[in-house]
Amino acid sequence: MNIQRALTIAGSAARGGAGIQADLKTFQEFDVFGTTAVTAIVARNPRTGQGIFPQSWDAIEAQLVTIEDDIGVDALKTGMLFTKDIIEHVSDWIKQTTIQNIVVDPVMIGKMGSALLKEDAMDAMKNDLIPLATIITPNMPEASYLLDGMELNSVDDLKEAARRLIELGPKFVLVKGGRLEGPAIDVLYDGKQFYLLKAPRINTINTNGAGCSYSAAITAGLAKGHTVQDAVIEAKKFITAAIRHSLMFKAGVGPTYHAAYGKYDETGCTVTIEQV
Template identity: 40%
Template structure:
């Protein structure tokens, strides 16, 4: 029997509900956890893209996180869209104040529609401040390419970039292969002890908005509930695959997943 699992999510709001804080809360809830939040930005977006971003001041982001940690507490922390340097620095302080709580760092840089969600100045801070604090880092191929400076276009590239990110201080790295061409999607979980491969037939669908947010939040929920890293990632990976398959088909662009499918059973 897993524990409830308290997850503090530090990320931006998606008005369309498919990614960001909304996807995170849905995911944590569907997997039986408890979601609390520190919102970093309010975005104006739908399945067609992001049309505006309103940042939340870093001191307010930090105050939200401290309010949660000082009262409710957390069994895991998940970060998503952070936006700028000051917020990255605030998140590093929050993580340091919650030592022993595993942090799942999703280095969100670009929205599905192409909008930039992390300033250039903040990218170096993610590399210097957050990667060494990550119990699990969950970059996709473009993000890994920015963080390592290496080309990431094949499964072998994923592995090399993941190893470089381990060397940069992450305790584990889940390299997401959705951007790597091929009939099958291959994700690699890399730790100092070895590698676990997650592989499935690529689903032919445009409804993949928020997959990265969802996967990272699902991993954080598993860790918060006391699962081992491999168990947490395996459950998260299966959850996301099913959520994509059950996508409700909303919107004219990159539509959302069906985050709530476990609440309705597998039928």
């Protein structure tokens, strides 16, 4: 049996809704074989306080080499890398591989309030990692940070942000408009053409891991040989269904439900694609 392989290089989220846990659940739902390189362990709670425990590069490299040598990679995504050192090392490792499908989710702030990227790591993110990307998937605050505080208040602002971000070197930019009012609109840009992806907005606060899962779904699509546009469209349907059926547990922002698409929500959503 042949199965495509997707790698996530990201943090481990103890709550299970984000990070590599969300990525693996997403990969499974898309029928790709998931592998992980853990960059940090994240466990934030009132009793022990905010806890982020970065892994050494030796530990991360050991995971990556094992995956490359024993399993192989059809597509990879990066999530929480946290430090300048990890970003630089991961970028160097990617350059030494032949992996063609690279999704960079520039994770900076978690929904539980954790700072997931150190301040001195921004230049490494911009100059070392993003230029390697097939696609980057910032949400509005992340796009603003990458663009030195640019204000984003409208779809036109998202388009302008995408224009500026493509200059950093990725092949595609997906700016997610989850914080705008009205329909959930994301802007996909390839340097020439804009695509507006519109889906119904779900009235819930339980969106922990939505960004991780969205980018993981794109990664899975690329691993299976889909075009970037098709991978993004399918991922948008997947994450809309996951948010519509999101979960609420004992405390905090609840997670999206990865099993919803195609099982409890057959259509996922109607995504309107508008080329502009």
